[in-house]
Amino acid sequence: MSSVLQLARPDLLDLEPYAHAAWVPSLERLHANESPWRTLGDNSAAGLNRYPEPQPRALIARLAELYAVEQDRLLVGRGSDEAIDLLVRAFCRAERDSVMIFPPTFGMYSVAARIQGASVVEVPLAADPRFELDVSAALDQWRPGIKILFVCSPNNPTGTLFDRAAVERLCAALAGKALVVIDEAYIEFAAAPSCSQWLNRFPHLVVLRTLSKAFALAGARCGTLIGEPALVQLLRRMIPPYAMPAPTVDAALKALEAPSRAIAHGRIDLVLAERERVARTLAELSIVRRVWPSAANFLLVSFADAEAVLRAGIAAGLLVRDVRRQPGLGDCLRITIGTPEQNDRLIDAARRA
Numbered sequence: 001m002s003s004v005l006q007l008a009r010p011d012l013l014d015l016e017p018y019a020h021a022a023w024v025p026s027l028e029r030l031h032a033n034e035s036p037w038r039t040l041g042d043n044s045a046a047g048l049n050r051y052p053e054p055q056p057r058a059l060i061a062r063l064a065e066l067y068a069v070e071q072d073r074l075l076v077g078r079g080s081d082e083a084i085d086l087l088v089r090a091f092c093r094a095e096r097d098s099v100m101i102f103p104p105t106f107g108m109y110s111v112a113a114r115i116q117g118a119s120v121v122e123v124p125l126a127a128d129p130r131f132e133l134d135v136s137a138a139l140d141q142w143r144p145g146i147k148i149l150f151v152c153s154p155n156n157p158t159g160t161l162f163d164r165a166a167v168e169r170l171c172a173a174l175a176g177k178a179l180v181v182i183d184e185a186y187i188e189f190a191a192a193p194s195c196s197q198w199l200n201r202f203p204h205l206v207v208l209r210t211l212s213k214a215f216a217l218a219g220a221r222c223g224t225l226i227g228e229p230a231l232v233q234l235l236r237r238m239i240p241p242y243a244m245p246a247p248t249v250d251a252a253l254k255a256l257e258a259p260s261r262a263i264a265h266g267r268i269d270l271v272l273a274e275r276e277r278v279a280r281t282l283a284e285l286s287i288v289r290r291v292w293p294s295a296a297n298f299l300l301v302s303f304a305d306a307e308a309v310l311r312a313g314i315a316a317g318l319l320v321r322d323v324r325r326q327p328g329l330g331d332c333l334r335i336t337i338g339t340p341e342q343n344d345r346l347i348d349a350a351r352r353a
């Protein structure tokens, strides 16, 4: 048995998946109780009257190429959120096992854990000087039963790209002990390669990627889990049988064609330039205490009066994320980089606040 499966819930290892209708595109389908006719206005490639391909091969091939990994390492799902949920359910026994998170961080890790009845061990990031991962503290607090560590890098909401050597040290120390999940939802905005380069060295490493941010497909819901083939096999048996809606697959395939990819890369460059400009401009305002360094498409900003900035933003027709309830972020707002015009309006609002 693959070492990573030794960490999974033993009761799931022989799970018989739902037997979904066979996928044989060369034959006409009288085996899935579908309607043989399309609904009005259905211009989709496969026809919305048909159940979709469970793990669409064409999409997996394109994603494998995009992320430079083998196809049998990929699971596609409805956003990275689905992968987070599947991982917690596959590895954590209710009321016995736990996950480790590094707050302030993305909220879905602890929500998924709570739904599964897994407890959450928190190892806070070291705010001084820049919300860095504390690997020694993580290893000190790790104990058997902590099945998954969720490492979000670049981290939401702080924007921190964690020190690569530190993440590598964490992976090396936990080999055979816990799954290390690196959530790279924002990696396209960072000047760093993906940790999926390490997959051959670390079978317990999982990398999460998404088309929601840099590829402008948040509404389509398409995320990818990259990991050990044996782990991917287990999760493919657990994921709901027709998880990927046909319109999502069509939209993702379109977004991965060369012209859309060229546009996406141009927009990433624009976001990076705007991130620098907004950071520099905000840092000069007296209401701004600190603009945290960001490797993502947003900025975490500490304000002398965050409430006033929030209100001024709303008056200017702009919503920014209030993160003040998160540990260590009592005076912070998270501001997504928008169009240059939106960014100008946001800066004006902060100036007026």
Ligand SMILES: *Cc1c(COP(=O)(O)O)cnc(C)c1O
Pocket (backbone or CB within 6 Å): 078, 079, 080, 081, 082, 106, 152, 155, 156, 183, 185, 209, 210, 211, 212, 218, 221, 222, 223
């Ligand atoms: C936005 C975000 C995601 C969600 O991605 P989906 O693919 O849209 O589910 C995952 N992780 C982090 C840290 C995010 O900020």
